[in-house]
Amino acid sequence: MINNLIVSGSPHIHKPESVARIMWTVVISLIPALIAGVIIFGANALWVTLAAVTAAVLTELILGLCTRKKVTVFDGTAVITGILLAFNLPSEVPLWLPIVGAVFSIAIGKAVFGGLGQNIFNPALVGRVFLMASWPKYMTTFTLPFNLDAVTSATPLAALKEGKVLEHISYLDLFLGKHGGCLGEVCILALLLGAALLFIKRYISWHIPFTYILTTGVFVYIFGGDKLFSGDWLFHILSGGLILGAFFMATDYVATPLTARGQLIFGVGCGLLTAVIRLWGGYPEGVSYAILMMNATTPFIDRYTKVRIYGTR
Amino acid sequence: MKNLIKEFTKGIIKENPTFVLALGLCPTLAVSVSVANAIGMGIAATFVLLGSSIIISLVRDFIPDRIRIPCYIVIIATFVTIAELCMKAYSPALDRSLGIYVPLIVVNCIVLGRAEAYACKNNLSRSFFDGLGMGVGFTLALILISAIREFLGSGQLLGHTLVKGFEPVFVFGMPSGALLVIGLLLGLFNLLKEKRT
Amino acid sequence: MNIQEFLTIFISAVFVYNVILSRFLGLCSFIAISKETKPALAMSSAVMFVIVMSSMITWFVYRYLLLPFNLAYLRTISFILVIATFVQLVEMVIRKVSPQLYRAFGIYLPLITVNCAVLGVAVLNIDMFFINGKAVQGSFYYSVFQGVCVGLGYTLAMLLMSGIRERLELCNVPKPLKDFPLAFIIASVLSLSFMGFSGFKF
Numbered sequence: 221m222i223n224n225l226i227v228s229g230s231p232h233i234h235k236p237e238s239v240a241r242i243m244w245t246v247v248i249s250l251i252p253a254l255i256a257g258v259i260i261f262g263a264n265a266l267w268v269t270l271a272a273v274t275a276a277v278l279t280e281l282i283l284g285l286c287t288r289k290k291v292t293v294f295d296g297t298a299v300i301t302g303i304l305l306a307f308n309l310p311s312e313v314p315l316w317l318p319i320v321g322a323v324f325s326i327a328i329g330k331a332v333f334g335g336l337g338q339n340i341f342n343p344a345l346v347g348r349v350f351l352m353a354s355w356p357k358y359m360t361t362f363t364l365p366f367n368l369d370a371v372t373s374a375t376p377l378a379a380l381k382e383g384k385v386l387e388h389i390s391y392l393d394l395f396l397g398k399h400g401g402c403l404g405e406v407c408i409l410a411l412l413l414g415a416a417l418l419f420i421k422r423y424i425s426w427h428i429p430f431t432y433i434l435t436t437g438v439f440v441y442i443f444g445g446d447k448l449f450s451g452d453w454l455f456h457i458l459s460g461g462l463i464l465g466a467f468f469m470a471t472d473y474v475a476t477p478l479t480a481r482g483q484l485i486f487g488v489g490c491g492l493l494t495a496v497i498r499l500w501g502g503y504p505e506g507v508s509y510a511i512l513m514m515n516a517t518t519p520f521i522d523r524y525t526k527v528r529i530y531g532t533r
Numbered sequence: 534m535k536n537l538i539k540e541f542t543k544g545i546i547k548e549n550p551t552f553v554l555a556l557g558l559c560p561t562l563a564v565s566v567s568v569a570n571a572i573g574m575g576i577a578a579t580f581v582l583l584g585s586s587i588i589i590s591l592v593r594d595f596i597p598d599r600i601r602i603p604c605y606i607v608i609i610a611t612f613v614t615i616a617e618l619c620m621k622a623y624s625p626a627l628d629r630s631l632g633i634y635v636p637l638i639v640v641n642c643i644v645l646g647r648a649e650a651y652a653c654k655n656n657l658s659r660s661f662f663d664g665l666g667m668g669v670g671f672t673l674a675l676i677l678i679s680a681i682r683e684f685l686g687s688g689q690l691l692g693h694t695l696v697k698g699f700e701p702v703f704v705f706g707m708p709s710g711a712l713l714v715i716g717l718l719l720g721l722f723n724l725l726k727e728k729r730t
Numbered sequence: 731m732n733i734q735e736f737l738t739i740f741i742s743a744v745f746v747y748n749v750i751l752s753r754f755l756g757l758c759s760f761i762a763i764s765k766e767t768k769p770a771l772a773m774s775s776a777v778m779f780v781i782v783m784s785s786m787i788t789w790f791v792y793r794y795l796l797l798p799f800n801l802a803y804l805r806t807i808s809f810i811l812v813i814a815t816f817v818q819l820v821e822m823v824i825r826k827v828s829p830q831l832y833r834a835f836g837i838y839l840p841l842i843t844v845n846c847a848v849l850g851v852a853v854l855n856i857d858m859f860f861i862n863g864k865a866v867q868g869s870f871y872y873s874v875f876q877g878v879c880v881g882l883g884y885t886l887a888m889l890l891m892s893g894i895r896e897r898l899e900l901c902n903v904p905k906p907l908k909d910f911p912l913a914f915i916i917a918s919v920l921s922l923s924f925m926g927f928s929g930f931k932f
Contacts, residue, residue: 287904328713332915334902340894341919349922353704493926502929509926516920519893555910558761559846562754602843603814610807618803633853636806640846642758708752709921716907716914723906 239336242423243296249414250303250468256397256407260365261311265403269306272318276302279326284335297336301325304344307404307464308508309351310362317358321347341515342472345508352508362400375401376459378504394458405461415467427483428476428490429466433457435491444499456498465507466490475515482518482525489514537662544666550643551674552722557643560634561675562711568691571679572672573627574634577616579668581638582647584612586664589652596653605648606639613638643671681714682706736875741930743879749847750887751921756847760888761913770892771885778881780820780842781851784813785877788852789870797863809852814843851880890920 257265280298302322309318325347330339352359362375376389376399389399397407405411418424437453444451456462470476470490477486490510497506550556557578564574588608596604617635620628628635638644647667652660684690686706688699704710749755756777763773788809796802821839825832842848855876859869866872894916903912 328915328919332904332907332912333898334904338898338901338903340897340916341923346919346922349925350704353707353709353922353925354702355700356703497926500930501927502931503926506926509923512919512923513926516890516894516923519897520889522897523893555761556758559754559757562757603811606810606814606843607807610810614803614806617806633850633857636853637755637846637850639806639810640843640849704922707921707925708754709918709925711754712751712914712918712921716911716918719914720904720907720911723908723911727906 238295239297240295243300245421245423246418246468247296247299247303249417250300250307250404252410252413253307253404253407253464254303256410257307257311257403260397260406261363261403265311267315268309268311268313268318268403269303271315272306272309272322273299273302275319275322276305276326279323280331283327283331287331287335295336298326301330301343301347303404304342304464304469305347308344308348308402308461310359310401311403312361312363313358317351317355321351324350337474339474340518341512342469342475345469345512345515348508349512362402364400365398365406375399375504376455377498380455381504391454391458394455399459401459402461405464408458408463411463411467415463418467418471424467424471425480425483427480428470428487431484431487432466432470432490432494433462435488436462436495439492439495440499443495456495460498460505461507462494465494465511469508470511470514472515475518477518477521477525479522479525479527482521485521485525486514486518489517537658540659540662541666541669544663544668544670545673546670548667549670549674550646550667551671551678552719554643554646555719556646557641557671558715560637560641561671561678562708562715563634564631565675565679565682565711565714566686566706567630567683568676568679570627570630571675573620573624574631575668575672575675577620577631577635578638578641578643578671579665580616581609581612581641582644582664582668582671583661584615585609585644585648586652586660587657589648590655590657590660593653601653602645602649605645605653609644609648610639643667678711678714678718681718682710686710735872738930739872739876740879741927743876744883744886745924745927746930748883748887748921748924749850749880750884751917751924753850755850756845756884759841759845760884760891760917761910764888764891764913765895767889767892767896770888774881774885774888776839777842777845777847777884778878780813780817780839780845781848781881781884782874782877783820784816784848785851785855785873786870787812787816789855789873792856792860793865793870802863805853805856810849813848813852817843847880847884851877887917887920891916 254265254269257269276298277293281293284293302318302325305321305325306318309321325343328350329341329343329346330336333339360378362378376394393399395408397409399406415424415429419426437457440451440456441453442449442451444453444456466487470487477483490507493510493513494506497503497509503509544550548554551558551561560574560578564570585605585608589605592604613636616638617628620631620635647664651663655663680690682705684695685702686704688694688696688701702710705714743749747753750757750760759773759777764770791808791812792802792805796804796808801808817839821832824839855869855873858876859866859872891913895913898912907915
C-alpha cells in the first residue's frame with residue numbers, strides 16, 4: 221500500500237518487467253543448451269550443473285543472511301551464475317569442483333562488491349578462471365561426445381593449438397556439438413535457440429554479441445592462416461565458448477557498458493582479445509579472459525561514452 | 534625496562550607493520566609462496582631494520598636535516614648489501630628463490646618508515662627494541678601469509694605433506710592468490726577491530 | 731636483437747609479469763593512489779618517466795663504472811643513490827621550469843624514490859640483460875624498452891583500478907572490506923584475467 225504513494229521521477233509507465241522476471245527468462249533460455257549437453261555428454265552434465273546451481277544459491281543465501289541484506293536468492297541471478305559456471309566446465313569433473321567454483325563465484329565475484337547489481341566482473345567467469353588456475357588438470361580433460369566410457373579427447377581448439385590436423389570434424393559437427401568441450405558450449409544450435417528467445421524479448425541487444433563474433437571472425441580471417449587473409453574464421457566462430465560467451469556472458473547487464481556506443485567498443489575489445497589469445501596465447505581458449513579484461517575496462521568505457529545531457533557541455 | 538618491552542611488543546600486534554600499518558607489502562606478497570622463503574626474507578629484513586635503526590639513532594644528531602633521507606638510504610643500502618652478500622655466500626638456494634626481492638629491501642617502506650618516524654627521534658636502546666619488534670612483527674605476518682598460501686597452494690608446510698588426498702589449489706601459489714589472501718586477511722582484521730569497538 | 735624479442739618483452743612486462751599484479755612492485759603507491767583517475771594518471775606518468783630514465787642511467791653506471799672496476803657488489807647502493815639523486819634533480823627542474831606541472835605530479839615525485847618498481851626494473855634489467863658480467867647484444871635497447879613496457883604495465887593497472895574504484899564509490903560494499911581489502915581482491919581478479927596472456931608466443 222505504502223509503496224504506491226511514493227512519487228518518483230519520470231517515467232511513470234509500469235511494465236511487468238522486473239529483475240526476477242528477466243533473470244528467470246534467461247534461465248529458461250539456457251535450458252536448451254543444458255538439454256543438449258546432457259544428450260551429448262550423458263547424465264554427468266546434469267549433475268555438474270545441479271551441483272553448481274545448488275552451491276551458488278546456498279552461498280548467496282548464507283552470505284545474504286550474514287550481511288543482513290535484502291534476500292536476493294529468488295531473483296534467479298545466483299541460478300544463472302551457477303548454470304553459466306557449469307556450462308564452462310567439462311562434464312567429467314569431480315562434483316566438488318563445480319561446488320568450489322560456485323562458492324568462489326558468488327563470494328568473490330559478487331558478494332564482496334555488495335551483491336546484486338554491483339559486481340565489476342561477471343561472477344561465473346571469475347569462478348571459471350579461478351578453477352582454471354587452480355586445477356588445470358580437471359579443467360582441461362574433456363570427454364568424447366556420445367561415449368559412456370569417458371574416453372578423453374581434446375577440444376578442437378586445443379587440438380589446433382597442438383598443431384594437429386582437424387579433418388574429421390565438419391562445420392556441421394561443430395554446429396551441433398559433436399566434439400569434445402565444456403558441457404554447455406558445444407551445441408551452437410541450442411545456444412542460438414536460447415539467444416533467440418532473449419532477442420525476441422529484447423532482453424539483450426545485438427551490439428555486444430554481433431561485434432564480438434564479427435571482430436573475432438575478421439581478426440582470425442586476417443591473421444589466423446599461414447598467409448594473411450586465409451584464416452578459418454568459421455571454425456573459430458563455431459568452436460570453443462565464443463557463442464556462449466558472446467550471447468550469455470558478455471551481455472551481463474551489470475558488468476558491461478550502458479550505452480550502445482560503449483557496447484560496440486566492448487564487443488570489439490572482447491573480440492580482439494579472444495582472437496589474440498586463441499592465435500598466440502598459451503591457452504587454447506580466450507573467451508573468459510577476454511570478457512573479464514573488458515569487464516575491468518567497463519567503468520572507463522562508460523565514462524567516455526556517456527550520453528551528453530541536452531543543454532550541457 | 535618495561536617501556537622497552539612495550540616498544541618491542543607494539544610492533545607485533547598493535548602496530549603490526551603489515552596488517553595495521555599496511556607497509557612493505559611488496560615483498561610480503563612476492564616471497565610468501567613458501568614458509569621457508571618467508572622466514573629467510575623475515576630474517577634478512579629484521580637484520581636490516583635492526584642495523585639501520587642502531588646506526589641512525591647513533592648518528593641522528595650529526596645528519597643535516599635537509600639531506601637526511603639520502604643518508605638514511607645509504608645506511609640502509611649498506612646493510613642490505615651485507616645481507617645480500619651473506620645470503621649469496623651461505624644460502625645460495627634461498628638467494629635464488631628470493632631473487633630481486635633481496636636488494637629491494639632497500640625500498641621496503643617499513644625500513645625507511647621506521648628510520649624516519651622513530652629512529653631519528655629516539656635513543657639507541659629504544660630504537661633497537663622498536664626495530665626488533667617491527668622486524669619480528671613483519672616476520673610473523675610473513676609466516677602467517679606464507680603458511681596459508683603454502684598449505685592451500687601445495688598441501689604442504691615447510692615441505693612436509695600435511696593432509697593426504699588434498700587437491701592443492703594452485704592459484705594460491707600464484708600472484709593472484711597472494712593478493713586474494715592479503716585482501717581477505719585485511720578484511721578479517723577490520724572485522725575484528727570493528728567487533729572490539 | 732630482433733622484433734620478436736621486443737614483442738616478448740612487451741607482452742611479458744605489460745600483461746604476464748605486470749609490475750604490480752604479478753611482481754608486486756609499486757604495490758603501495760598502487761593501492762594508495764588508485765582511488766581516483768586523475769592522480770592515478772599523474773602518478774603513472776611520473777613513474778613511467780622516472781623508470782625509463784633510471785633504466786638508462788643505471789645501465790650506464792653498471793656497464794661503464796661498476797663492471798670495469800669490479801664493483802658489481804655495490805650495485806644496490808649505487809643504484810638507489812643514482813635514482814634518489816635523479817628524482818631530486820627532476821623535482822627541482824620541474825619546480826623551476828613549470829610550476830603547473832609541479833603541482834600536477836610534484837607531490838608524487840619524492841614518493842617515487844622509494845617506489846620499488848624503479849629499483850626493481852633497474853635490478854631486473856641487470857639480471858636479464860647481463861650474462862656473466864657481460865652485456866648481451868643490444869642490452870641497452872632491451873633495458874630501455876623494458877623500462878617503457880613496465881611503465882605501460884603500471885599505467886594500465888593503475889588506470890583500470892582507478893576506474894573500478896571510482897565506480898565502487900557508489901556501491902554498497904561490505905564495511906570490513908571497504909577500501910584496501912577490496913582493492914586487493916580486485917587486483918587479484920585482474921591478475922587472474924591477465925593470466926590469459928601467459929605462454930604467449932608468436
